[in-house]
Amino acid sequence: MKHGVLAILPLALGAAIYGFAFGLLAAQVGFPWWGVGLMSSVVHAGSSQIVAVEQFASTQAVMGAVLAGAALNLRYIGIVASLSKVLAGLSPGLKLLAIHITGDENWALTMAERAKSPDVGAAFLMGSGVVMITAWTTSTTAGAVIGTVLPDLERFGLGFAFTAAFIAMAQSLWRGRSQMLPWAIAVAATIVVINLGLPKAYAIVVGAVCGLAMSFILRRSAGAMI
Known part of the structure; x- marks a missing residue:
């Protein structure tokens, strides 16, 4: 597990930076800071959260925001399927926990490390996953707290952070x-x-x-x- 924690730190730092920007802007379109933190810990999917918040901000349609976010998470069907061997031997509860804390970054890193060494498995995935969900939830919540007291950031062009973060995540999915x-x-x-x-x-x-x-x-x- 320690190996996964250390290996994911550079990626976690990057996620925390755009997570903070996401929290700032989410708060400014009406999301309470605690709602942003709760969504980050429960949903734990940056791209779908960004699209859902942006959709909600432009239309105020909750169902539309949910559908948009859910559509982007369809890729996790394939990701979870690819983890069948990695999670073999774990209890059902630990499997569900591992799946929940699995994101694009720690999944890709686990698969890359596993290709080098077949011994890399669930401990690496979960160690890196704990770091990622902690960094993401903490940074988005901190951004939302600060976003409630700052002036309208859209005037400074920071609304593009939504689009920029999504483009960055989309690029990371390119294979x-x-x-x-x-x-x-x-x-x-x-x-x-x-x-x-x-x-x-x-x-x-x-x-x-x-x-x-x-x-x-x-x-x-x-x-x-x-």
Whole structure:
């Protein structure tokens, strides 16, 4: 577990920086500081939280914000499936805890370390996961507390922090040209839905589902050719 704690520290620092910015802006669009902290500890998914808060700020539609956030979290179906061997042997309770504290960063780091050494497993995942969820929850809550007493940050152009943070997280999910088609399909579907005048939350859902569907088709096709 100590190995995972130490290895994830640089990534946790980066997450804390944009988590703080997220907390600032979330507070300024109406979220209470305790609500931001609670969402970070319960949801623990930066990209979906950013999209959900941005959606809520622009439309005040709670269901739309929930749908938008949930759509981005569909990728965790594949992430959790990939952890079956890592979590083998743990009790059901520990498995659920490990899954909850698994994010993009510590999952990717665990898989990379496991490729080097098969001995890397649940202890590494959970150690790095504890650091990440602590850093994320603490930084977003601190940002929200400070955001309640600061002037309107949108006037200084800091509203772009939402978009910038999301772009940074999206880039970290890129795994090479083999993913080009699913990403292109997701983008195209999202643009079509927006141009039809439907709520952006639905556009995100449709884009995510179409991208996942194309990824599934490509995997099945690759498997059939082996």
